[in-house]
Amino acid sequence: MILYVNGDSHAAAAEAVNNYAFAEDDPAHFFLGRRPHPDNLAVSWARQLSRTLNAALHLDAESASSNDRIMRTTRAWLDERADAVQEVLVIIQWSTWEREEWLHEGTYYQVNASGIDHVPPELSDRYRNFIVNFDWPKKTREAHDQIWAFHQELKESGVPHIFVNGNNDFSKIQNRQDWGTDYVGPYNPDQTYDAVIRAQGIETVAPNSYHFGQDGHSVFHRFMLQYIIDNKYI
Numbered sequence: 744m745i746l747y748v749n750g751d752s753h754a755a756a757a758e759a760v761n762n763y764a765f766a767e768d769d770p771a772h773f774f775l776g777r778r779p780h781p782d783n784l785a786v787s788w789a790r791q792l793s794r795t796l797n798a799a800l801h802l803d804a805e806s807a808s809s810n811d812r813i814m815r816t817t818r819a820w821l822d823e824r825a826d827a828v829q830e831v832l833v834i835i836q837w838s839t840w841e842r843e844e845w846l847h848e849g850t851y852y853q854v855n856a857s858g859i860d861h862v863p864p865e866l867s868d869r870y871r872n873f874i875v876n877f878d879w880p881k882k883t884r885e886a887h888d889q890i891w892a893f894h895q896e897l898k899e900s901g902v903p904h905i906f907v908n909g910n911n912d913f914s915k916i917q918n919r920q921d922w923g924t925d926y927v928g929p930y931n932p933d934q935t936y937d938a939v940i941r942a943q944g945i946e947t948v949a950p951n952s953y954h955f956g957q958d959g960h961s962v963f964h965r966f967m968l969q970y971i972i973d974n975k976y977i
Contacts, residue, residue, distance in 0.1 A: 744977070746798040747820065748789040749813045750836030753909050753936050754804035755779040756787030758954040764806040777805050786957040789834070791964035796977060798832070807853045809842035810886060814893050821902060832976055833897065833904040834967065836936055839911050840886040841877065845869070880915070887916050894925060903976060907967070908935040910953065924974040939966050 748754055757764040760782045766775030775781075784790060784802065793800035803816045813835060821828060842855045847866055854860045854870060856877045862870050890906065897904045906926040913919075913929050928934025933942070940959040948956050955963075971977055 744796065744798040745801060745831045746789070746793045746796060747801045747817070747831050747833045748792075748804060748836070749802075749808075749817050749833075750804040751808040751813075751838040751842075751909060752804075752806035752954060754787070754789055754802070754836045755806050755808075756783040756789075756954075756960060757806045758948045758952055759783040759786050759956050759960055762948075779804065779806070786960055788960040788964040788967065791961060792834075792967055795964070795968055796832075796971075804836070805853075807842075807855075808838055809844045809853050809855075810838050810840075810889065811842075811844035812851065812853060813838065814889075815844070821900070825900075828900060828902045831902065832971075833902055835904065835906050836909050837886075837890065837906060837911075838909055840882045841879065843873070883911075883913065883915065887913050887920075891920050891922075894922060898925075905967075905970070905976065910935060910937045927970060936963060939963060 752764055756779055761780060763769050763780040763783065765777045766772040766780045767777060769780060772780060779787070779802065789800060789802050801820065803820060805812065817833065817835065824831065839855065842853060845852045845854060845866065847863060852862055852866070854862060854873065856874050858874050860870065894906065904925055906929070908929065912932045912935050914932050916930065919930060922929055932938060940955050940962050943962050945955060945959045945962060948954055
């Protein structure tokens with residue numbers, strides 16, 4: 744079995760061991776670009792889960808990733824294995840609803856409403872308008888519809904998958920869907936990645952960080968393992 748995991752910095756284990764989000768932040772691993780730092784990857788919940796399941800791990804997670812990127816890269820990876828999707832378990836940890844992916848001159852940019860993203864000068868007006876006109880409830884509804892469509896797409900293709908929220912949830916969505924067991928508490932704020940770990944009394948690696956250390960990743964590894972067993976994904 745192949746365990747395929749995608750997501751943002753939580754799945755990429757940013758700052759789990761060191762203070763790096765991207766491998767390229769460390770001069771010794773600059774050649775790895777925006778991939779997870781190897782030392783952080785080694786203790787990530789995804790790596791721990793793959794070892795427990797005795798599964799090969801393919802991790803496509805990237806810090807600061809948008810859900811647009813997560814879906815694009817997941818589709819690309821699955822398209823290469825269209826004849827063997829039954830041998831794969833896909834786990835996707837969703838990013839925050841406001842992030843978007845913009846393609847410009849062959850490069851993908853991950854942007855959010857923080858106002859601190861670096862984009863080419865040609866995109867500065869677009870980015871300014873994005874921030875000024877940002878509507879959180881609208882973006883939440885759009886994310887819900889987008890993820891539901893992706894869930895249906897994976898179901899129709901016969902791809903076993905589990906979705907889990909990172910920091911945000913869909914508790915304020917009124918038109919809810921029946922996801923079966925393929926989404927861990929989509930409407931429950933107590934079942935996000937962040938909430939599950941904090942419920943065990945574990946804090947982030949620093950007061951100004953959203954990221955957890957190895958202890959937090961171990962908690963989430965056990966949580967996902969139990970979910971997989973209870974719902975017979977293996």
